[in-house]
Amino acid sequence: MSLPGRILQAIDAAAEHLIDVSRRIHDQPELRFEEHFAVKTLTEALSGFGLHAQTPIGGLETAFRAEFGGGGGPKVAILAEYDALPNGHACGHNLIAGAALAAVVGLAAVRDHLPGQVVLMGTPGEEGGGGKVIMLEKGAFADIHAAMMFHPFDRTLLVNPALANQWITFTFHGKNSHAAAAPWDGYSALSGVIQTFNLIDNARLHFRDGTRIHGIITDGGKAVNIIPQTAQAMFSVRAFTVDSLAQVSERVIKCAEAAALATGTRVDVDVRRGYKDMRDNLTMARRFGEHLRTLGVTFQERDPSAGFGSTDMGDVSYAMPAIHPYLAICDIGEAMCHQDAFVEWANHPRGYQAMLSAAKAMALTTYELLTQPEFLAAAKAEWAQSHG
Ligand SMILES: [Zn+2]
């Protein structure tokens, strides 16, 4: 049997076990950087296939790395995510973990024939923690030549934008006063917050397509009969590119400063760095698509009507050729990432089927990156051009 055939056979042979691993992670959702059960489950499963995982990585307790194959050649990383949201595995990261594990199990079946190395990278805290950003900074990806993962969705797409994002917190400081007896003595920090929202809504007229600004009030005052001395709002700001994000964020901060001026308050601005936009490598994505087609999975290269969020895979895509394709685990309109309904689909036979298809396409793409130097060179050339 051919080596690709042996890769697929190994995944099929382990399918029930791989699904069980994913289901156990689904049944015990853990928030960012608390994914101890998931890491234990995944690294124990790796041991069962004779693969040793190293942890912690990059100073992160719930990051891990396992590698195998021939020395001296290129290294290709397959990334696992496994953190959940407060409403459970509503982003389906249990399937991402299961697909990465399955791909590696397939490749391990031909480990003695690989001219390069396969690296399974366990990346925690995607939901707001930026585990990959931290791992990149700590050098965990320094020796990797290309990287890939898959994400569950309501449709199957080879590429889809992911927005550059950051979080901005505004803390307004006013002066408290009795709201009925002496309102003229106070300056309402809450008014500063409310005017910030209004000014941002005004500014939306001028933003480029793909810009997203959404906020919540995290402190709106303590009592209705006290003019709030302190109030706070937190915004997520997103745009198609890192450069556009900088312009939008500058404008958002000016809105808060103007609100402070108009309300006689003072505002502290705290900007927390987020993720870079995703620059999908088309050379790799199209090869992944060819494998999906062979597996009988229908897909679109892209779909302008699809929604998009942000991912710390964006930062990886700035560092090396990388892909983040999506596979449907439900139909359009049935559920979307982060909804309660998506939790159910992430533990549905259809979800596990998508997980195994993604695993097979990733394993074959990885195999070809390691064994076809011209393919890896083309992916690198595309990356160099788009980052030139
Ligand atoms: Zn998510």
Ligand SMILES: [Zn+2]
């Ligand atoms: Zn996600």
